[in-house]
Amino acid sequence: MLFNIFLLIAGLGALVWSADKFVYGAAAFARNLGLPPMLIGLTIVAMGSSAPEMFVAATASMEGMSDTAIGNVLGSNIANITLILGITALLGAISVSSQTLKREIPLMLGATVIVGYFLHDGFFTRTEGMALLVLFFALMGYLIWHGLTNKNRDQLATDAEDEIPADVPTKNAIFWLILGMILLPLSADWMVQGAVGIAKAYHLSDLVIGLTIIAVGTSLPELAACIAGVLKKEDDLAIGNIVGSNLFNILAVLAIPGIIAPGAVDAAASSRDFYMVLATSSALAVLILMTGRARQLKPWHGVLLLMTFIAYQALVFLS
Numbered sequence: 567m568l569f570n571i572f573l574l575i576a577g578l579g580a581l582v583w584s585a586d587k588f589v590y591g592a593a594a595f596a597r598n599l600g601l602p603p604m605l606i607g608l609t610i611v612a613m614g615s616s617a618p619e620m621f622v623a624a625t626a627s628m629e630g631m632s633d634t635a636i637g638n639v640l641g642s643n644i645a646n647i648t649l650i651l652g653i654t655a656l657l658g659a660i661s662v663s664s665q666t667l668k669r670e671i672p673l674m675l676g677a678t679v680i681v682g683y684f685l686h687d688g689f690f691t692r693t694e695g696m697a698l699l700v701l702f703f704a705l706m707g708y709l710i711w712h713g714l715t716n717k718n719r720d721q722l723a724t725d726a727e728d729e730i731p732a733d734v735p736t737k738n739a740i741f742w743l744i745l746g747m748i749l750l751p752l753s754a755d756w757m758v759q760g761a762v763g764i765a766k767a768y769h770l771s772d773l774v775i776g777l778t779i780i781a782v783g784t785s786l787p788e789l790a791a792c793i794a795g796v797l798k799k800e801d802d803l804a805i806g807n808i809v810g811s812n813l814f815n816i817l818a819v820l821a822i823p824g825i826i827a828p829g830a831v832d833a834a835a836s837s838r839d840f841y842m843v844l845a846t847s848s849a850l851a852v853l854i855l856m857t858g859r860a861r862q863l864k865p866w867h868g869v870l871l872l873m874t875f876i877a878y879q880a881l882v883f884l885s
Contacts, residue, residue: 570763577757578783581618584753585787588746589614594734595743615791615807616814618784621754623819626776627826629758635823636690636831637776638784640839643678643812644777645785647846648875651808654792655868660804669712670809671851673705677816678847684824685836695824702817757783773832777839777882805854805863812847834885842878 593614619642623635654660680701684694757780765775788811795804853863 567767570760570767573756573760574764574779577753577760580749580753581757582786584746584749585614585617587742588617588750590731591739591742591746594731594739595736597730597732598736598739615787616811616819617750618787619815619819620822621750622758622780622784623822624826625751625754625758627823630827631772632823632827632829633772633832633835634758634776634780636820636835637773638780639815639820640835640843641777641781642785643815643843644846644878645781645875646788646808646812647850648871648878649782650785650789650792651863652868652871652875653789654796654804655863655871656865657793657796659865660796660863668855670813671854674809674813675847675851677701677813678844681816681820682840682844685831685840688831688833688836690824690828690831692825692828695821695828698817698821698824702821705813705817771832773835774882778879846874
């Protein structure tokens with residue numbers, strides 16, 4: 567048991583660290599190649615915080631644990647909104663002014679509904695996984711096209727560009743990029759193996775371990791990014807990290823178990839857990855898009871979100 571706990575903690579720490587270095591190297595290398603900062607911000611930087619979920623999903627799927635991979639995606643999206651935004655909102659009111667977010671939040675809701683349709687029959691096919699991946703690339707193409715052709719500068723795009731490392735020698739950027747690519751799959755494997763050992767010891771299902779321990783662990787980069795964004799008065803970036811991560815998870819990451827290990831899905835995932843993802847995503851849309859001109863997440867919203875997270879975790883374990 568102690569070895570499994572060590573594997574889980576070591577894997578999680580290495581996963582978060584290597585994801586950060588991978589994004590750092592990739593973004594710096596892309597800047598040195600002369601790619602537009604807007605393009606880098608909307609792709610590499612925006613998707614970077616979801617790298618842990620992606621590699622965990624791939625590792626779990628290749629080991630035949632598709633429920634863990636699916637649980638990781640659903641659990642991460644729930645944790646991002648309830649736990650991560652809840653903690654962030656406690657630091658102070660989070661204001662939203664970005665027009666990009668007002669487009670991406672409905673897209674996130676739409677993607678969530680599509681996933682619900684795919685999962686409702688209790689079976690996730692390779693065709694459905696491929697469809698999610700196609701939708702992801704179509705969405706990224708649209709966001710990049712809109713970002714590069716829109717003459718009105720959006721605050722979220724400006725904040726994202728500020729996160730791109732500058733003046734990094736190309737050889738250093740390549741070093742961090744390669745190191746991240748090597749450590750990400752290794753650390754994901756350590757984390758999954760440790761989580762599986764713990765799950766077996768306590769007789770937890772693959773789905774539950776993905777929904778809880780792994781989901782919270784892989785959401786830590788979003789927590790760091792959100793807190794940093796709020797402290798730097800980049801509120802739109804804090805919310806943007808959550809919305810972008812959830813979109814990436816639901817379309818790109820969830821496509822991985824569908825493509826690698828299609829098959830039956832735990833009934834709880836297609837009912838209880840999916841409905842929770844839909845409910846929390848809808849709540850975020852209401853809080854951000856329908857709270858009047860102020861459009862703020864306030865500390866009392868944070869308390870409500872954290873209470874929701876605790877109640878959901880209790881429900882999962884008691885079930």
